[in-house]
Amino acid sequence: DSGVTQTPKHLITATGQRVTLRCSPRSGDLSVYWYQQSLDQGLQFLIHYYNGEERAKGNILERFSAQQFPDLHSELNLSSLELGDSALYFCASSVEGMSNQPQHFGDGTRLSIL
Amino acid sequence: AQKVTQAQTEISVVEKEDVTLDCVYETRDTTYYLFWYKQPPSGELVFLIRRNSFDEQNEISGRYSWNFQKSTSSFNFTITASQVVDSAVYFCALSENSGAGSYQLTFGKGTKLSVIP
Numbered sequence: 198d199s200g201v202t203q204t205p206k207h208l209i210t211a212t213g214q215r216v217t218l219r220c221s222p223r224s225g226d227l228s229v230y231w232y233q234q235s236l237d238q239g240l241q242f243l244i245h246y247y248n249g250e251e252r253a254k255g256n257i258l259e260r261f262s263a264q265q266f267p268d269l270h271s272e273l274n275l276s277s278l279e280l281g282d283s284a285l286y287f288c289a290s291s292v293e294g295m296s297n298q299p300q301h302f303g304d305g306t307r308l309s310i311l
Numbered sequence: 312a313q314k315v316t317q318a319q320t321e322i323s324v325v326e327k328e329d330v331t332l333d334c335v336y337e338t339r340d341t342t343y344y345l346f347w348y349k350q351p352p353s354g355e356l357v358f359l360i361r362r363n364s365f366d367e368q369n370e371i372s373g374r375y376s377w378n379f380q381k382s383t384s385s386f387n388f389t390i391t392a393s394q395v396v397d398s399a400v401y402f403c404a405l406s407e408n409s410g411a412g413s414y415q416l417t418f419g420k421g422t423k424l425s426v427i428p
Contacts, residue, residue: 199355199357199358230415230416232416239418239419239420239421240402240416240418240421241418242415242416242417245413245415247413252413253413253415255415285354287356289356289416295414297344297361297363297406299346299358299361300358300416301358302348302355302356302357302358303355304353304354304355305354305355305356307354
């Protein structure tokens with residue numbers, strides 16, 4: 198158990214809809230990262246938050262947004278969903294976000310777009 | 312841009328055989344960190360090891376060992392006496408500076424290891 202909690206585990210929805218994925222980091226971790234894992238793109242970094250502030254963006258679509266709340270949990274919002282958004286979405290956390298700190302991953306949310 | 316290459320897409324071995332998973336990376340940074348993660352069939356990503364660019368000592372943890380060679384930009388992972396429970400996808404990753412004090416992981420495509428009883 199990594200200590201990172203992601204909900205829901207599975208999400209099935211239709212094209213054009215909007216969903217929210219939730220992540221609670223490990224106790225004491227201030228950094229939260231979001232990654233997308235798909236068959237064609239592999240594991241890709243989406244966005245990083247540190248103590249409520251956005252720190253870096255990766256290959257995140259404009260239809261996607263995220264935030265980190267004062268209690269440090271984070272939400273990833275995906276809107277105008279397309280079939281290609283079907284993927285496993287991981288949240289990871291680390292103490293501060295420094296390069297030497299391993300990121301600990303949650304179990305992921307599997308998003309299926311019908 | 313940084314890059315991580317895991318040339319072996321899939322490997323199958325018979326239980327108790329040794330197996331080495333290759334990882335080659337590219338970076339312009341002089342200080343960097345490398346990681347290995349395991350993704351079992353259940354889907355979660357499990358952190359296995361971290362290695363910094365200054366430490367080229369090999370590391371052994373039980374049946375797992377890692378060989379880091381800066382001269383060839385490789386960070387290979389060996390499982391000795393493989394077991395069925397080792398069946399998983401293994402990812403090599405490089406910590407990349409995203410700017411503004413942020414570091415993201417750049418992952419290889421992964422190597423799927425199947426251990427046959």
